[in-house]
């Protein structure tokens with residue numbers, strides 16, 4: 103059952119040139135499943151409300167983190183002006199973009215800021231040592247657009263069942279990636295056992311739709327093995 107509470111900005115972390123994380127301190131320990139989202143209302147203006155995935159894991163018990171791509175909207179500007187100590191209002195948890203069988207094989211396909219709930223799920227699997235075999239195919243325009251790169255590098259080192267394949271629109275000297283977009287060839291190449299996996303797709307609606315069409319159309323993945331989260335608004 104979702105609850106509505108006031109939270110205090112504990113810390114703000116710049117992730118890249120246009121993405122920031124906001125760590126929120128709650129009156130009690132956060133209670134949610136990895137991959138769920140919340141509604142964030144900026145205090146003092148009930149019109150400034152957005153849904154944001156929770157990018158922290160339930161194992162990170164001292165805060166709830168959301169991570170926003172900052173645009174020129176009124177909400178983004180007001181969020182960007184927040185400082186540690188400011189109050190916001192949240193309603194949470196919502197959503198079904200969650201792991202249902204922790205020990206099975208899964209694959210995540212994501213682009214840009216669509217990585218936020220996936221960071222939560224991967225961090226949870228690593229911290230709990232779930233044994234879930236995970237392949238993440240993460241696409242971005244360039245290396246500077248990758249969000250949580252250091253986090254994912256660290257997770258890959260400590261958890262042997264996590265493979266990350268980067269896909270970029272442009273080459274980057276010394277950086278291992280596929281150049282182009284995620285397509286059926288990239289999925290076959292990076293996830294040869296794709297028919298044994300449950301797929302989780304997250305990003306802007308157009309990207310999610312394109313990925314779903316590739317999986318169910320070209321690759322024959324059945325609909326019940328595809329879970330989606332659409333970031334309406336991009």
Ligand SMILES: Cc1cc2nc3c(=O)[nH]c(=O)nc-3n(C[C@H](O)[C@H](O)[C@H](O)COP(=O)(O)OP(=O)(O)OC[C@H]3O[C@@H](n4cnc5c(N)ncnc54)[C@H](O)[C@@H]3O)c2cc1C
Pocket residue numbers: 139152153154155156169170171172173174175176177178215218219331332333334335336
């Ligand atoms: C379940 C769910 C989870 C989500 N999780 C996340 C998440 O983890 N992180 C995240 O970043 N987003 C997430 N989103 C998307 C988020 O809710 C917003 O829709 C999105 O971030 C865009 O919000 P915005 O206020 O920045 O831009 P919007 O107000 O939606 O505007 C869209 C575009 O119009 C432009 N624009 C708007 N107003 C102006 C203006 N006055 N002048 C000039 N240009 C303008 C903006 O630059 C922007 O590019 C999620 C959405 C859903 C449904």
